[in-house]
Amino acid sequence: MDTSLVHLQGATKNFIDGKETHNVLKDMDFSLGKGDSIALTGASGSGKSTLLNIIAGFEHLTHGTLALNGANVSNWKDDEWSQFRHQSLGVVFQQFNLLTPFTVKQNIAFPLSLNGERWNMWCDHLVETLEIDALLNRHVASLSGGQQQRVAIARALAHKPSLLLADEPTGNLDQKSGLEVMKLLTEIAAEGNTSILLVTHSLECAEFMHSRFHLANGQLNAST
Numbered sequence: 001m002d003t004s005l006v007h008l009q010g011a012t013k014n015f016i017d018g019k020e021t022h023n024v025l026k027d028m029d030f031s032l033g034k035g036d037s038i039a040l041t042g043a044s045g046s047g048k049s050t051l052l053n054i055i056a057g058f059e060h061l062t063h064g065t066l067a068l069n070g071a072n073v074s075n076w077k078d079d080e081w082s083q084f085r086h087q088s089l090g091v092v093f094q095q096f097n098l099l100t101p102f103t104v105k106q107n108i109a110f111p112l113s114l115n116g117e118r119w120n121m122w123c124d125h126l127v128e129t130l131e132i133d134a135l136l137n138r139h140v141a142s143l144s145g146g147q148q149q150r151v152a153i154a155r156a157l158a159h160k161p162s163l164l165l166a167d168e169p170t171g172n173l174d175q176k177s178g179l180e181v182m183k184l185l186t187e188i189a190a191e192g193n194t195s196i197l198l199v200t201h202s203l204e205c206a207e208f209m210h211s212r213f214h215l216a217n218g219q220l221n222a223s224t
Contacts, residue, residue: 003070005163005195006032006055010064012218013050024050026218027064034162037186037196039206041223042215048199051215052165055197056089057081069162086114090156090194092185094168096148098140104151105136111159122192126154130184146177153185160192167199175204182208 013025024047032038042048053059054066057073066073068084076084090111098107108127109119127133130150135143140151149169156164169185170178186208189196198209206212212223 004031005034005069007067011061012063014062023218028219030220032195032197035193035195037209039198039200039209039212040215041206041212046215048215049167052167052199056165088162090161090164092152092156092166092169094171096152098148098152100141103137103139104132107140107151108154108158111155115159123158126157129188130154145172149173149181157188157192161194164189164194164196166196170205179204
């Protein structure tokens with residue numbers, strides 16, 4: 001019995017551009033175990049972000065199957081996807097995607113509100129560890145890029161998701177800040193028993209993960 005948190009089998013994703021068909025993923029198999037962390041590298045346009053979008057339900061496979069926590073999602077409706085995202089999924093974007101009219105605390109509390117929950121001791125721990133506890137009442141638009149990324153990480157992990165998808169989370173940061181953010185992200189995710197699938201161009205960031213795969217020509221290959 002497969003106990004993977006994420007399991008793709010025969011995953012194929014095509015895009016139609018006029019009369020041309022572009023094969024982004026080609027009959028690909030992939031698994032992410034509970035509590036595991038995997039870095040995904042590859043050239044721009046190789047399909048890394050597409051793979052994350054498929055796992056999050058923002059895009060769908062052309063062929064093949066996706067199972068999340070043992071459940072085949074092929075027939076999931078919008079409400080089932082919404083429940084999964086609200087309860088089990090955290091996402092960290094390269095562009096932060098924070099709610100700019102809101103304060104830091106309101107941003108972090110947002111995923112909790114979707115589940116009918118309130119600010120709690122885990123949130124206190126997150127903001128202290130990420131060193132943003134003094135910023136809670138500030139509007140996120142007034143923060144530096146590094147501060148905004150730390151807020152984005154706190155928001156993504158506030159509801160202790162089983163899965164974190166991180167798409168170039170340090171892409172807009174300098175090297176020193178980026179490595180600091182990666183260290184904090186992996187430590188906090190481990191505390192919450194959150195699995196990570198990280199898309200990155202940085203081999204230094206990839207080293208924070210348990211294993212690394214390279215996506216090219218629609219296929220994943222393990223990297224050493």
